[in-house]
Amino acid sequence: MHPAQNEECSTYGATSSTAHRNRLIIVANRAPVRLSQDKWVPAVGGLATALLPVLEKQSGLWVSMAENDEAPETQHFPEEKPAFDILRIQLSEQEKADYYSGMANQAIWPVAHYMIQHLQLKRSYFETYEAINKKFVDAVLSGYREGDYIWLQDYHLMLAPQQIRSIHPEAKIAHFWHIPWPAMEVFRILPWARELIQGLLGSDLIGFHIEEYVENFLDSVRVLLGAKIDGNIIFWQGREIRVEAHPIGVDTAYFHKVANSTTVKRDADLLRSQVGTDFLVIGIDRLDYTKGVLSRLLAFESFLQQYEEYHGRVTFYQVATPSRTDVGSYQQLKREVDEAVGRINGAYTRGIWSPVRYAYRTFSQDELCSIYRAADAALITPLRDGMNLVTQEFITATDHGVLVLSELTGAAHILPESVLVNPYDQEGVMNAIKIALELPDAEKKERLSTLKERVNRLDVHTWADGFLKSMQEG
Numbered sequence: 001m002h003p004a005q006n007e008e009c010s011t012y013g014a015t016s017s018t019a020h021r022n023r024l025i026i027v028a029n030r031a032p033v034r035l036s037q038d039k040w041v042p043a044v045g046g047l048a049t050a051l052l053p054v055l056e057k058q059s060g061l062w063v064s065m066a067e068n069d070e071a072p073e074t075q076h077f078p079e080e081k082p083a084f085d086i087l088r089i090q091l092s093e094q095e096k097a098d099y100y101s102g103m104a105n106q107a108i109w110p111v112a113h114y115m116i117q118h119l120q121l122k123r124s125y126f127e128t129y130e131a132i133n134k135k136f137v138d139a140v141l142s143g144y145r146e147g148d149y150i151w152l153q154d155y156h157l158m159l160a161p162q163q164i165r166s167i168h169p170e171a172k173i174a175h176f177w178h179i180p181w182p183a184m185e186v187f188r189i190l191p192w193a194r195e196l197i198q199g200l201l202g203s204d205l206i207g208f209h210i211e212e213y214v215e216n217f218l219d220s221v222r223v224l225l226g227a228k229i230d231g232n233i234i235f236w237q238g239r240e241i242r243v244e245a246h247p248i249g250v251d252t253a254y255f256h257k258v259a260n261s262t263t264v265k266r267d268a269d270l271l272r273s274q275v276g277t278d279f280l281v282i283g284i285d286r287l288d289y290t291k292g293v294l295s296r297l298l299a300f301e302s303f304l305q306q307y308e309e310y311h312g313r314v315t316f317y318q319v320a321t322p323s324r325t326d327v328g329s330y331q332q333l334k335r336e337v338d339e340a341v342g343r344i345n346g347a348y349t350r351g352i353w354s355p356v357r358y359a360y361r362t363f364s365q366d367e368l369c370s371i372y373r374a375a376d377a378a379l380i381t382p383l384r385d386g387m388n389l390v391t392q393e394f395i396t397a398t399d400h401g402v403l404v405l406s407e408l409t410g411a412a413h414i415l416p417e418s419v420l421v422n423p424y425d426q427e428g429v430m431n432a433i434k435i436a437l438e439l440p441d442a443e444k445k446e447r448l449s450t451l452k453e454r455v456n457r458l459d460v461h462t463w464a465d466g467f468l469k470s471m472q473e474g
């Protein structure tokens with residue numbers, strides 16, 4: 001027996017007194033809490049919102065990377081009534097550079113998004129990635145008890161499932177992949193494609209957002225490993241692995257409440273009056289080359305070139321949240337976006353009207369909601385995106401907006417009533433802006449009401465419940 005299976009030996013006191021069967025262990029790169037005015041509170045974002053209530057009910061662990069040196073290694077949460085423990089693993093700067101910025105963000109990320117021009121490959125990336133996955137696994141096993149469910153998240157932790165399986169063949173392990181799974185021929189560009197897939201196959205259940213990624217994954221397993229596959233079941237090393245589509249949603253009740261609060265409504269009105277044009281079109285993204293911010297600006301520039309009648313009547317407001325600022329290709333993108341905004345405003349500004357309003361900083365969720373509410377249209381045109389949650393937040397918050405959406409996102413499979421575009425087709429996006437601004441009110445209303453229904457049905461709590469149910473029934 002692994003020492004940690006013995007409750008007496010468990011280091012993590014908060015959960016041992018409330019222990020019951022089927023505890024949950026979440027393993028994710030990020031912790032689910034953040035420090036706000038000297039108090040630990042739930043982190044902003046879908047995963048923490050969806051999984052913290054489940055962990056509070058079932059107890060267990062959340063294992064993540066330490067964000068900084070100040071974050072405690074072990075923490076009972078919530079502070080006032082501990083229900084589960086958060087364990088953080090400390091990484092050196094070199095480990096972070098190779099495992100996180102290197103292997104995860106410069107090897108797996110660009111390949112998954114079909115953007116191999118950003119690919120950086122170093123053997124040390126993979127070696128460190130393997131070692132850090134093992135560090136996560138050691139932390140998991142320090143608190144693991146037989147019967148616990150272990151749920152790993154995303155592309156930072158591809159090898160961990162098999163690393164756990166090799167020590168605990170009986171463990172119940174699931175993995176959810178939040179980004180696209182590309183076509184097999186693209187995934188195999190990674191020199192460690194086979195090892196990475198075998199790592200994932202340590203799971204009992206692997207989840208993706210949509211069927212297309214499920215199919216791509218099954219194809220990769222079939223071709224690269226020669227495994228037998230029947231329907232969505234992979235037969236591998238005497239075990240059966242299920243692969244399923246579970247599209248993620250947002251916390252619709254929360255976004256609905258915030259977007260309809262008096263302060264957000266007031267701020268939305270204020271923004272509209274400051275902008276002062278008939279139409280406000282928005283884009284909200286992490287500044288990442290996959291999100292298509294630069295191509296979108298170029299499409300808006302073509303729109304201004306083509307349709308003079310809209311000069312002075314439309315403002316495009318792009319919010320770009322700083323992201324992965326230590327990676328060269330993200331720094332380069334920032335320079336290109338800065339330049340494009342300067343060029344467009346330089347060419348078209350007349351009187352008090354400037355066509356592009358641009359913010360490069362992190363906003364509060366209330367601020368984002370007031371921007372969603374103020375907008376007549378959202379241009380969400382990633383070159384590739386696993387799902388894209390901004391789409392769903394916008395649809396929940398708006399009472400009149402039109403969604404222009406890239407067909408290369410998971411969201412497009414869920415939200416077909418949006419104005420769909422190919423984000424690589426600049427003229428197509430330019431035309432879609434015009435279509436969105438000129439859509440008759442009745443059609444706008446009809447599309448929006450169907451989209452709202454679809455987003456309500458997804459919801460992040462429904463997603464977590466559905467995935468956990470499948471995990472427990474498997």
Ligand code: GDG
Nearest residue numbers: 044178248286321361362363364365385386387388389390
């Ligand atoms: C990955 C996959 C998949 C953005 N700026 C600010 C801010 N945000 C929030 C948005 C939204 C979230 O970040 C971004 O979610 P996305 O889904 O758009 O994209 P990724 O971060 O790339 O997420 C993606 C997702 O995982 C879930 O599976 O959908 O495809 O790539 O919630 O609102 N939030 C705040 N300030 C900002 O400035 N507070």
